[in-house]
Amino acid sequence: MSTVQISASDVNKLRQQTGAGMMDCKKALTETNGDFEAAIDYLRKKGAKVAASRQDRESNEGVVIARTSEDGKRGVIIELNCETDFVAKNAEFVAFGNEIANAAVQGNPKSLEELNALEIDVENARVKIGDATVDKTGKIGEKIGVSKYEVLEGEKVVAYIHGNFRLAVLVALNKNANGVDEAGKDVAMQIAAMSPVAVDKDGVDSTTIERELAIAKDQIRAEGKPEEMVEKIAAGKLNKFYKDSTLLNQEFVKDSSKNVSQFLDTVEKGLTVTAFKRVALGA
Numbered sequence: 001m002s003t004v005q006i007s008a009s010d011v012n013k014l015r016q017q018t019g020a021g022m023m024d025c026k027k028a029l030t031e032t033n034g035d036f037e038a039a040i041d042y043l044r045k046k047g048a049k050v051a052a053s054r055q056d057r058e059s060n061e062g063v064v065i066a067r068t069s070e071d072g073k074r075g076v077i078i079e080l081n082c083e084t085d086f087v088a089k090n091a092e093f094v095a096f097g098n099e100i101a102n103a104a105v106q107g108n109p110k111s112l113e114e115l116n117a118l119e120i121d122v123e124n125a126r127v128k129i130g131d132a133t134v135d136k137t138g139k140i141g142e143k144i145g146v147s148k149y150e151v152l153e154g155e156k157v158v159a160y161i162h163g164n165f166r167l168a169v170l171v172a173l174n175k176n177a178n179g180v181d182e183a184g185k186d187v188a189m190q191i192a193a194m195s196p197v198a199v200d201k202d203g204v205d206s207t208t209i210e211r212e213l214a215i216a217k218d219q220i221r222a223e224g225k226p227e228e229m230v231e232k233i234a235a236g237k238l239n240k241f242y243k244d245s246t247l248l249n250q251e252f253v254k255d256s257s258k259n260v261s262q263f264l265d266t267v268e269k270g271l272t273v274t275a276f277k278r279v280a281l282g283a
Contacts, residue, residue: 004034006026028043041215045215060083060147060281061085061087062281064078065165066161066168067101072156073153074105074151074157075157075170077101077149077150079149080096080144080145082143093144097165100146103118103120109149112149116128116130122135152170154172154173154274155173155175155274156181157173158181158188166281167281168279169278171275173272173274183263187273198246200246201249204246216238217230219237247260247273248260248264
């Protein structure tokens with residue numbers, strides 16, 4: 001039995017992340033000693049309703065901005081955080097985020113530390129981004145800072161910002177041809193909406209595969225299926241996971257008769273996604 005005190009706020013947080021019932025969430029947290037990831041697995045194994053994506057959980061406020069270089073071969077995403085929605089929607093704060101993103105594209109830093117060391121124009125002076133965020137904190141009265149920085153390179157990189165700067169996507173394609181910009185945006189919107197775990201099944205890490213198989217086997221055994229059928233059925237469930245959760249195999253949201261891979265092939269023969277980045281505010 002758990003010795004960890006499970007608070008009502010913990011239960012509510014898990015409920016918001018998963019969509020499961022209040023009592024189910026409380027039991028899951030109790031059984032897993034308050035471990036949220038283990039509690040999510042517990043709920044799934046018990047067959048409780050769990051949201052398909054847990055990426056956009058409640059978090060600090062701010063903006064997420066994506067930009068690409070002029071030649072379209074490199075893109076960046078930055079997440080600039082503040083404490084309240086009021087500040088996040090302020091035009092001056094958004095403009096500050098855009099300045100940082102533009103500096104990232106031009107300066108091509110390799111890390112968040114290098115990004116904070118870049119200089120931008122502030123009141124007719126060149127100031128390091130790290131220092132500029134401290135100055136903003138003093139002026140606005142809220143903690144301001146860049147929490148995430150992602151870079152993506154490819155033959156063609158397309159950027160997409162969704163939901164009033166609350167989520168941004170970069171998608172890299174292997175070709176640059178007519179229609180690729182529009183197709184890239186469509187795929188970026190797919191990534192924003194469906195939150196794939198990888199480009200294709202070869203990109204899914206072994207830990208995720210083992211986790212999905214373990215959950216599937218527990219579900220199958222709970223249904224009373226014979227043990228000799230467990231491996232076969234679990235393999236089928238894993239294939240369904242690949243179809244639902246890897247980008248190129250997902251059903252294309254704009255045309256359900258095709259998957260994403262087939263859609264791209266209609267735009268340009270052999271066109272495909274080589275990589276993507278998806279950053280949701282606070283995730």
